[in-house]
Amino acid sequence: MKIPSIKFKLPKIKIYGIDVVKNSLFFTFSLILTLIIIAFVIAPSIKTFKYAKAQYFSTQQEFEKVDNEYKKIFNAINTLKNKNQKILNALKRKFDKKNFILFAKNYMKIENIKELNSSTYKEKFIKTPYLITAIIKSPKNFYDFVDNIKNYKNIIRVYFPIDFEKENEEINLTFKIECYNIKGKK
Amino acid sequence: MYSFTKPIKKPYFKEDTKLWLVFIFISTFLYVTFSLFLLIKAYFYSKNTNDLAKEEITLKEKIIKLQKEKENILLQKELYENITVKNSVIKDSVKNLLNLVPDPITLNKFLFSKNKLIIYGITPTKDVYNLLMLPPLESIFQSTKTEFIQLSNGWFKFKSINTLKSENENTFN
Numbered sequence: 475m476k477i478p479s480i481k482f483k484l485p486k487i488k489i490y491g492i493d494v495v496k497n498s499l500f501f502t503f504s505l506i507l508t509l510i511i512i513a514f515v516i517a518p519s520i521k522t523f524k525y526a527k528a529q530y531f532s533t534q535q536e537f538e539k540v541d542n543e544y545k546k547i548f549n550a551i552n553t554l555k556n557k558n559q560k561i562l563n564a565l566k567r568k569f570d571k572k573n574f575i576l577f578a579k580n581y582m583k584i585e586n587i588k589e590l591n592s593s594t595y596k597e598k599f600i601k602t603p604y605l606i607t608a609i610i611k612s613p614k615n616f617y618d619f620v621d622n623i624k625n626y627k628n629i630i631r632v633y634f635p636i637d638f639e640k641e642n643e644e645i646n647l648t649f650k651i652e653c654y655n656i657k658g659k660k
Numbered sequence: 661m662y663s664f665t666k667p668i669k670k671p672y673f674k675e676d677t678k679l680w681l682v683f684i685f686i687s688t689f690l691y692v693t694f695s696l697f698l699l700i701k702a703y704f705y706s707k708n709t710n711d712l713a714k715e716e717i718t719l720k721e722k723i724i725k726l727q728k729e730k731e732n733i734l735l736q737k738e739l740y741e742n743i744t745v746k747n748s749v750i751k752d753s754v755k756n757l758l759n760l761v762p763d764p765i766t767l768n769k770f771l772f773s774k775n776k777l778i779i780y781g782i783t784p785t786k787d788v789y790n791l792l793m794l795p796p797l798e799s800i801f802q803s804t805k806t807e808f809i810q811l812s813n814g815w816f817k818f819k820s821i822n823t824l825k826s827e828n829e830n831t832f833n
Contacts, residue, residue, distance in 0.1 A: 526705035620751040
């Protein structure tokens with residue numbers, strides 16, 4: 475069977491020498507091509523771009539929120555640190571017997587300081603007790619000493635036993651102090 | 661046959677066809693370039709998003725650390741304040757005890773421990789001690805025991821042992 479040969483030839487319609495049919499076909503082709511590119515290339519790209527942009531701005535907003543919170547806490551801690559610098563330093567400082575004797579000189583004459591066993595206090599601190607024997611002229615010296623111990627460069631607690639024994643015009647005083655340090659930074 | 665004009669090569673495309681092809685090529689190129697531009701922008705946006713997310717995680721970790729540090733500072737401050745109060749309480753305890761002692765009675769020695777107070781002193785008579793010294797001691801301590809030894813001058817040497825109710829009710833701690 476012989477396949478009939480189809481001979482197709484575009485009709486040529488020319489207006490002022492311009493091939494109207496060919497140009498119309500090219501126009502239609504370029505329009506369809508544009509639509510296809512928009513549908514399958516540009517539209518998905520715009521979608522991806524918009525999604526990425528939205529994600530970025532939402533993350534940025536969240537980041538700024540966290541950053542502000544961080545700055546707020548950071549400033550608050552700095553203020554807190556500055557306000558309590560003396561306490562923080564005191565808890566890091568090692569107890570110095572000689573310096574303590576010098577501090578107590580205004581109130582009493584310390585004859586002996588005996589270090590006792592240290593123990594952990596509230597998990598984060600180390601408590602080191604010292605047994606002190608001293609001589610005072612009147613109980614007022616002891617009161618003044620206790621009043622002013624908060625200004626000492628260590629955190630010191632005056633604790634029991636507190637023994638007073640009168641001897642001539644003086645009083646023999648035995649008492650315990652506890653020096654507190656932050657754990658690991660003694 | 662001889663021709664006076666030279667043969668001109670027939671162009672593959674006519675002028676208007678060329679124009680259309682160039683137009684289609686350029687427009688397709690521009691569309692693809694625009695898409696690529698958007699994709700590259702999107703890539704940088706998502707890269708920055710990831711960076712920000714990582715920074716955010718780091719900041720959150722830092723915030724947790726700072727909060728722990730803050731708690732730590734507050735704990736240290738609280739310790740200092742507690743100790744200051746406790747020192748003041750101890751001072752007042754000793755002061756109050758010495759203020760309890762009436763004029764006729766002289767204290768020689770006192771041993772102040774966590775739950776116990778032992779007082780050694782001299783009183784002119786037992787009644788003076790029992791009237792002036794004993795009642796305030798009994799109001800503070802649960803048990804009060806006193807021993808007297810008469811001296812050659814008629815006065816009495818006394819030893820008073822005072823014990824608190826229990827460790828939990830210790831007023832001096």
